[in-house]
Amino acid sequence: MLRRLLCSAPAAALAMLLLGASVAWAGMGQPSPGEMGLQAAASPVAEEIHKFYDFVNIIIVAIAVFVLLLLIYVMYRFNERSNPTPSAVTHNTALEVAWTVVPILILVAIAIPSFRLLHLQYSYPKADLTLKATGYQWYWEHAYPELGISFESRMLDDASREELIGQNLPAPRNLAVDNEVIVPLNKTVNTLVTAAPDGVIHDWTIPSFGSKVDAVPGRITSTWFKPTVEGIFYGQCSELCGKDHAFMPIAVRVVKEEVFAAWTDAMKQANEVGKSASGEKDKEKRKQLLQQKKELLEKAKGIVRQAALEQAGVRQFAKTEGASQAK
Known part of the structure; x- marks a missing residue:
């Protein structure tokens, strides 16, 4: 037996x-x-x-x-x-x-x-792109040091989410953010992670990439990933960091290389115009430059939005095809 x-x-x-x-x-x-x-x-x-x-x-x-x-x-x-008689x-x-x-x-x-x-x-392979993530209470700042691009990334409120959903864009609650991290497909990304010098420990985590690393004030830790699938990938702060710990999502969108190039061009132009505006003393010219910067940032968001629509369409088509085949 x-x-x-x-x-x-x-x-x-x-x-x-x-x-x-x-x-x-x-x-x-x-x-x-x-x-x-x-x-x-x-x-x-x-x-x-x-x-x-x-x-x-x-x-x-x-x-x-x-x-x-x-x-x-x-x-x-x-x-x-x-077994009435136990073994000795x-x-x-x-x-x-x-x-x-x-x-x-x-x-x-x-x-x-x-x-x-x-x-x-x-064992970090040679990076095609460097990303720096800095944790604050309670949002993330993401920067591309080699490209001179940086922006803050905060969780979307319900009204902003509904607006995106109305445009047929996925915006999951407590995960969607206002500014997504954009990275190119099949490129190695070295991610440097830290936290505000006067802040607390956070944790930068994207489960689908196998990336999870502490963001420690005054220290730089690192991880790397090479995305092999297009789309949006969400993560969250995975270290208890205060009252809004649950509202520190991370969103990384993987796009084609040409889309990434177009996005970085628009973002770099916006940063250059912003620098010019900050040094401009003439109020009228400064106003024009700030308007130009706003238009360039909208252009960059439009590039990402178009890529998101295409990706959402591909996934919706795949789901529909899978459902019809199952029937």
Whole structure:
């Protein structure tokens, strides 16, 4: 009987794993209703994290099922009716060696891929783009030091969200922001993370990229990601930082390289015009320059909005096609 129970353990573990995967389809870039697993991966690091997660889950489920079946067998085989005279054996060398060596081998089997994953996460490839994120109470400032671009990113209120939703743009509650981080597809982004010198610790997290790093006042930490899927990817501050901790979302939009180039051109022009306006003493000229800056910023937002509409259309088409095929 024990042999049959032990042989059935791997099959039961696999069935449970497959059931969980089928029930909990993970959304791309944001939490999904009823989600049980990790958000869908959109970077090489996240893909490896998911593989390691699945691998460890198989081991955990197999051990849990094995222990459960062993307990059931022991309760059946060694209860008072089946075994009225208990054994007087005090030790068993072979068994003691086995329950020492086997756990060690399991831990080694887990450690090797975990070290590989750590090496991948902290072996920074050559960056195509540098992004700097600074946490404040309670919003983010994002900058592109090499491009001379910076902006604040704050959570949208409900009225602004409704306006975007009216334009057929997704704007999930407590996740949508006024200024999204824009990065190009299939480019390595090195992200420098810090917090305001007089502030508190925050945490910059994008689950679909496998990126999570503390933002510490007076220190610069870093992470990297290489987005492999177009679209919008949300994250949140993951370090308790005060009363509005829950309202510090992060939104990263991955776009085609030509869209990113057009957006950066508009943003750089807006920054240059803004610098000229700040040094202009003539009120009328300054007013004109500020209006020009506003128009350039609107142009940059229009570029992002158009990309968002195209991405939303592609996803809506994919959902519609999937639903029709299911029927």
